[in-house]
Amino acid sequence: MLGFNHSMAFFNFKFYKPGIDLNYAPKEFCREYYDLKQSYGHGQLVQFMATVLGIKPAFDDWFPYKHLSEIERICRKYHLYYKIDWVFRPCDDVSGVISGGNRLSTTKMYGVPLSEARADDGLHIFFSTNKDQLEYAYRNGWYPLILGNRAIHKPYIDHMRFGESLGYPPCCIDFFRRFNNKLIYNNLYETLRNTNGKSHKFCNSILKDNNFSYIYYMPCSWNCKRTRLYVHRLRNKMLKLEPDLVQKIDTVLALPVVVFDEQFSYVFQGEVKENRIEYSDCKFVGVVPNDQYSDDFAQGDSVIVYDNRVEIFNKNQKIKSINTRKNAGFIINFGD
Numbered sequence: 001m002l003g004f005n006h007s008m009a010f011f012n013f014k015f016y017k018p019g020i021d022l023n024y025a026p027k028e029f030c031r032e033y034y035d036l037k038q039s040y041g042h043g044q045l046v047q048f049m050a051t052v053l054g055i056k057p058a059f060d061d062w063f064p065y066k067h068l069s070e071i072e073r074i075c076r077k078y079h080l081y082y083k084i085d086w087v088f089r090p091c092d093d094v095s096g097v098i099s100g101g102n103r104l105s106t107t108k109m110y111g112v113p114l115s116e117a118r119a120d121d122g123l124h125i126f127f128s129t130n131k132d133q134l135e136y137a138y139r140n141g142w143y144p145l146i147l148g149n150r151a152i153h154k155p156y157i158d159h160m161r162f163g164e165s166l167g168y169p170p171c172c173i174d175f176f177r178r179f180n181n182k183l184i185y186n187n188l189y190e191t192l193r194n195t196n197g198k199s200h201k202f203c204n205s206i207l208k209d210n211n212f213s214y215i216y217y218m219p220c221s222w223n224c225k226r227t228r229l230y231v232h233r234l235r236n237k238m239l240k241l242e243p244d245l246v247q248k249i250d251t252v253l254a255l256p257v258v259v260f261d262e263q264f265s266y267v268f269q270g271e272v273k274e275n276r277i278e279y280s281d282c283k284f285v286g287v288v289p290n291d292q293y294s295d296d297f298a299q300g301d302s303v304i305v306y307d308n309r310v311e312i313f314n315k316n317q318k319i320k321s322i323n324t325r326k327n328a329g330f331i332i333n334f335g336d
């Protein structure tokens with residue numbers, strides 16, 4: 001069983017300086033979801049909130065099997081329907097399972113039925129306030145899979161329907177279909193190339209696995225109009241329930257970012273001046289094995305980004321030069 005653009009890895013984030021704080025719990029609303037996911041160091045708090053509020057038609061997420069009764073309790077409290085898909089067990093290398101398996105551009109997992117689940121296996125669960133929308137998401141939210149020696153890829157129409165069922169705008173679904181092939185494109189760079197004008201913090205999904213994002217998809221542009229309209233609606237509702245959380249999210253989303261790849265970025269407390277960021281703090285965002293430069297950034301106070309090269313400075317002394325692959329290592333300035 002394969003999973004496009006989702007990772008079952010239970011992330012941990014490195015913390016080494018006061019400054020950027022990526023921990024913030026809601027006071028009350030959806031606090032149970034936050035606590036459950038936070039024990040694994042990641043979560044999609046805002047996506048869960050958006051589903052409970054009925055703004056996001058459906059939501060899918062992963063939980064260790066041992067938490068099933070807790071999940072049932074949360075669903076009862078927030079009036080959510082849920083449906084369990086397959087159960088996932090990590091399996092990074094499928095090259096021995098299928099010829100060409102090492103070239104599959106996706107996360108790899110074993111899929112087992114619920115009846116065979118072990119305590120730490122990952123449950124893939126769909127949630128919605130509406131039964132029809134839940135069923136629509138479940139039917140189209142299947143993963144490409146390997147059966148026998150054949151990889152069965154998901155047809156385009158099912159990707160479109162699944163994106164629609166999760167409330168993603170059509171422009172962003174289509175963009176994802178065209179550019180989310182890691183062997184050819186850096187999707188996040190293509191999004192930047194497709195951005196006319198200033199990047200908007202509402203479209204910032206770099207921290208999507210760390211609770212600080214209003215959206216969970218990679219948008220078609222960093223100021224996608226449909227995304228901004230969706231976030232505006234959601235944010236207005238959230239403001240009434242968790243105003244402090246909204247303020248915290250807005251602050252974090254406005255921080256400048258240096259992106260190397262999906263799940264491989266750094267956020268900075270600092271100021272962007274053309275291709276340079278002068279900063280007082282930096283944090284890695286992504287999956288831990290990708291973090292190659294936290295120690296270097298921690299020793300620096302500014303970073304300059306060129307084509308195919310990123311340089312880190314301390315008091316104008318260069319302390320690190322990083323050669324990057326094409327279209328990797330670029331700044332996105334989400335500040336006002």
Ligand SMILES: [Zn+2]
Pocket residue numbers: 169170171172173219220221224225226227
């Ligand atoms: Zn869009």
